[in-house]
Amino acid sequence: MRFAMASSINIKNGLLTTKNSLHIKIPYPTFKQRPTEIKCSRALTTGQHNEQYCIDVVRKRDYEGFLCSLLFPEAVRRSALALTAFNVELAQIKDSVSQKTIGLMRMQFWKSAVEDIYRDDHPAQPVSAELWRAVRKHTLTRRWMLRIISEREKDLEDKAYRNLQELEDYGENTQSSLLYLLLETLGVKNVHADHAASHIGKAQGILTCLRATPYNSSRRKVYLPMDICMLHGASQEDFIRGSRDQNVRDVIYDIASQAHVHLQHARSFSENVPQAAMPAFLQTVSNFISFSSSPLPTPH
Incomplete structure (x- = not known):
C-alpha cells in the first residue's frame, strides 16, 4: 500500500493510522x-x-x-x-x-x-x-x-614407614596409579609401558619422601623407613636437628639408591614402550634432575 503524504501517517500504541482511518497493526519485535x-x-x-x-x-x-x-x-x-x-x-x-x-x-x-x-x-x-x-x-x-x-x-x-617396602608400596599406589591413568588418556595399552610406570612410580614415591625430609624435619616429623635408619644407627632426632653425620648420609644414600634401581628397571623397557606413552613419563625427568642438583651423600 502506498501513501501520498507522510504527514497523513500516524503511529500510536503500536497502530499505524492513515487519514482514511485505515488501521494496520505493527507488532513490536521480540527476541528470545x-x-x-x-x-x-x-x-x-x-x-x-x-x-x-x-x-x-x-x-x-x-x-x-x-x-x-x-x-x-x-x-x-x-x-x-x-x-x-x-x-x-x-x-x-x-x-x-x-x-x-x-x-x-x-x-x-x-x-x-x-x-x-x-x-x-x-x-x-x-x-x-x-x-x-x-x-x-x-x-x-x-x-x-x-x-x-x-x-x-x-x-x-602420620607414621614413619616401617621399611623400604612400605615406601615402595606407597609410590606404587599413588604415583604409579596416576601414571596408569595418564597412559589411558594417551590411549596407550601396553604391558611394557605399564611395567615402566610401576617402577617410575616407586622411584617418584621414594624421591618425594626424600625431598620432603628437610621440610618434615622442621615440623619434627620424620617418615624415612625405620629399617634403613636402624641399620645405620640414625635416630629421628638426628634428622630433626639437621645432622650431617655419616650415618645420616648413609640412610639417604641407601634410600636414594633404591630409587635409582627402579629408574634403571624402567629404562630397561624403553625400547618396547610406545612413543605415545612418553608424555606420561616427562615428570620423571624433572624430579630426578631436581634431586640430583643437590649433592648426593656418599656411603662409607
Missing part, C-alpha cells in the same frame, strides 16, 4: 533465546571455569607437573591436568587439616565423588567435574583413582 542455547552457553562458561580451576591448582601446588602437562598432546592436555589436580587435592589434605577425623571426611568426599562420576552423576566441584569429563572421554579405570585415595587415607596415620 531458546532454552537449549541458554543451557549450552552456561555449560560452556562453567566448563571453562572448571578447567581454569584445575590449571591454577596444579600451577600453584605442583609446578613441575604443570610444566609437563603443557607438553601433552592438545587433545588430552585438559584431562591430564584434571588428573594431576585430583592428585594434588588428595596430597595436600594431610598437611591442611589439624585433625585426622577431618582428613578422613575429606577422603570420604573424594571416594563419594569418584563413585558419582562412574554413575554418570555430574558433580559440581570443579576438579570432580573435570574428572567426570575425562572419564567419559577416555574411559578411565575407576580402580586406579580409588587406590590413590585409599593410600592417601592410610598416609593420614
Whole structure:
C-alpha cells in the first residue's frame, strides 16, 4: 500500500493510522533465546571455569607437573591436568587439616565423588567435574583413582614407614596409579609401558619422601623407613636437628639408591614402550634432575 503524504501517517500504541482511518497493526519485535542455547552457553562458561580451576591448582601446588602437562598432546592436555589436580587435592589434605577425623571426611568426599562420576552423576566441584569429563572421554579405570585415595587415607596415620617396602608400596599406589591413568588418556595399552610406570612410580614415591625430609624435619616429623635408619644407627632426632653425620648420609644414600634401581628397571623397557606413552613419563625427568642438583651423600 502506498501513501501520498507522510504527514497523513500516524503511529500510536503500536497502530499505524492513515487519514482514511485505515488501521494496520505493527507488532513490536521480540527476541528470545531458546532454552537449549541458554543451557549450552552456561555449560560452556562453567566448563571453562572448571578447567581454569584445575590449571591454577596444579600451577600453584605442583609446578613441575604443570610444566609437563603443557607438553601433552592438545587433545588430552585438559584431562591430564584434571588428573594431576585430583592428585594434588588428595596430597595436600594431610598437611591442611589439624585433625585426622577431618582428613578422613575429606577422603570420604573424594571416594563419594569418584563413585558419582562412574554413575554418570555430574558433580559440581570443579576438579570432580573435570574428572567426570575425562572419564567419559577416555574411559578411565575407576580402580586406579580409588587406590590413590585409599593410600592417601592410610598416609593420614602420620607414621614413619616401617621399611623400604612400605615406601615402595606407597609410590606404587599413588604415583604409579596416576601414571596408569595418564597412559589411558594417551590411549596407550601396553604391558611394557605399564611395567615402566610401576617402577617410575616407586622411584617418584621414594624421591618425594626424600625431598620432603628437610621440610618434615622442621615440623619434627620424620617418615624415612625405620629399617634403613636402624641399620645405620640414625635416630629421628638426628634428622630433626639437621645432622650431617655419616650415618645420616648413609640412610639417604641407601634410600636414594633404591630409587635409582627402579629408574634403571624402567629404562630397561624403553625400547618396547610406545612413543605415545612418553608424555606420561616427562615428570620423571624433572624430579630426578631436581634431586640430583643437590649433592648426593656418599656411603662409607
